Amino acid sequence: MFVATPAMPDVTMTLLCPAQDECSLAIYLSGFQQAIIGIGLVVMMPIIGNLSDVYGRKGLLTVPVTLSVIPPVILAYRRTKKFYYFYYVLRTLTGMICDGGIQCVALAYVADHMSQAKRASAIGILAGVGSAAFVCGTLADHFLSTSQIFLVATIAAVYMQIFLEDTTRIKEYSIEEQPILRNNEMENTELDCETTKNIKVFKKVPSLKDIICFLRKSPTFPLAASVAFLNSLAEGGEQAPFQYFLKAQFHFKKDNFADVMLIANICSATSQLLLMPMLAPLIGEEVLLCLGLIAGFTNLLIDSVARKVWIPYTAALLPIFTSLVKPSIQSIVSKQIGPSEQGIAQGCISSISSIAIILSPFIYCPLTALFLSEKPPFRYPGLASCALALLG
Template sequence: MEKLSGLSHLFMTIFLHNFSTFMVIPAITDVTMSALCPGRDQCSLAIYLTGFQQAIIGLGTLVTMPLIGNMSDKYGRKVLLTVPMSLMIVPSAILAYSRTRNFFYAYYVARTLIAMLSEGSVHCLALAYVADNVPESRRASTFGILTGIASSAFVCGNLSTRFLSTPSTFQVSASVAIAALVYMRLFLQDSIIDEQLTTPILTYKGIGKGKGKAIEQLTTPILTYKGNGKGKANAGCCANEIPIKDVRVFKSAPSLEDMLCLLKSSVTLSQAAVVAFFYSLAEVGLHASLMYYLKAQFHFSKDQFADLMVISGIAGTVSQLVIMPILTPALGETRLLAVGLFFTCVHVFLYSIAWTFWVPYVAAMFSILFVFSHPCMRSIVSKQVGSCEQGKAQGCISGISSFANVISPLVFSPLTALFLSEGAPFPFPGFSIMCVGFASMIAFIQSLMMRTAPPIANQKVVNTNYVDA
């Protein structure tokens, strides 16, 4: 309980940030349609632009998420949180001023560029912050509480949108985003700055010739160089021997080789990466398609979208704050992950075959079970690395999810536009959403094959970030 009270400022920061972010979601579809296709319920241009935006954002975050996670291991979580939270104020501020076509395009460009740098980074850094401060035995339930806080912000944000006009929605969003930034800077204590490593990086074993003589013998090193001061050693990303001339001091950006070595260090970590990829592929595909599908099929607007999200958010919040802390010790993260992914498949397939307006509301209620997926997956990942690599590991998984974010809209947005148009190959408007369900099914099948490895001790799993001496 003492640890959780120490996370109270993080929870409040996440609540305010997510409140600001989520409250604009029900309104943005109507704003987009009004700017691009006034008076219409189906607009292929809006679907394609939304899909293109999500693909570009995914491409940007594919690069930036591992970088941000790794930099936070060195410079601290709070410093890295400041950047995305500051930038995310701008898009809401633009639409708070005006929602005409020109201002919509200005929002579109600003949102795309800013999200390339900051989409998902606040949540990724929050997960690393929790891992810094909570013991392994309690991380799954604490991750669930963190996600529950985000879900409660989702509920409150969408509920407020239900009773606000569209201009007021964006004005309140911008104001709350500023409040979140100020609160975080004033009250959140930083958790880690990796100035020095607890485990030595290098030891040299030889007969004392050459410049290798300057490197003294260290205890329990990560990397070992063996030689006579003249010879060469074979270099490898995960090998224990490296040539002395290739030793480098830490850099901020992990290379692709670093991330591959990190994933190869644990079978469980590799399996979690596969689950994360297909789960994100399905999640982004559903997000890219669902609102336009519901607007075209059942003429949903801002208020109906808000109602739908409030139902989903309330179910998810209750589940993560009440049910998940009870089920996690009993079932374990791996089984709970499989349960969550199974019900993800069910709720997506139910959306795809919706035959009347109330079916999406029933599908949204499955949130009480499918919300287990994300916190369980992140908890499993956090236990496969030491405390000094939490940012890198979470950033790596987020980067893989971002790669799925690039692919998903490129696949599902054209499918959605095609099957909602008059030229559809066959009359099945929910076909693209059913394909999303198949992607989530692959993640579910992979989770059934996952076997959790024992937690990693407080040490580096792999480290190839060194600089020429």
């Protein structure tokens, strides 16, 4: 999944706006795709999380892993404008499941096997492995041509199917651990937020009322959800549109994007694999969360005033702190609910974050396109990053 990311701005610009450094069409297409994927994630993440609680983690993890392979096959076969749009549609559809489904179910799997005392460290290590995968994909990007990149990106890992043991669904629960959404074998009754004994079921798909009831179970859960929303709102602006800002401002190419991503993810992997397991037991996830949020604000502010090409590379060091935000939130949420609800809990947080991902392009894409155009209201190419720093 990661090996193709640095190449996408170059491929998109070459096919849609050849011989140009600024392309409003590419910016708006990326923002539209981000918003549509976000809408899909809002719906799909609680469903996938809940189904993994019912049917086991491995089966539900297989679906997004398999679907993620399909879009790169299109560009590996041929890169023309028609094939790009075919890729664009497939990437949008599969992203509704893949972009959050893998992480959501993997987090629930970790929670199944870890005690609360060790869960923050375990979730940090899981996030660190993801960052390390990004580093490996970005390094591979340096040694592969564009055609080879999309060919390599079609190779799916077989590790999961061979070695991963499925989590057995818990059939008997204590009163405190009753699942919010139960399977069809259990009696269908009216949803009652005052007790966990009366549960409404509709084909194992959580309704909005189910999710609202779930959010009210713990006073900490809605607070964590609010932080996740605001952080994702800021992070959403640093996705594809920000790459087009760098391309217009500093004439970045595939290798430049790969270098910045490499620095950021080496810092992230180091922090998540080493710092979080060491610091979480000592100072707690709440302090780590505050450090990460402050670093995220600083990162966006620095990017907004970048005038020299070295500044984005320097700002890429800050993920050593910003990468602690999501694992901290996920760990806090995981400790608020019982073992039978880990999937839907992480799905709800992913869904709420996805709402922010939907809204972010409506803020970031128009501002980016406007202030990179030939006639901006005033000269401030990084205004969108500054606005997101204030929002996030």
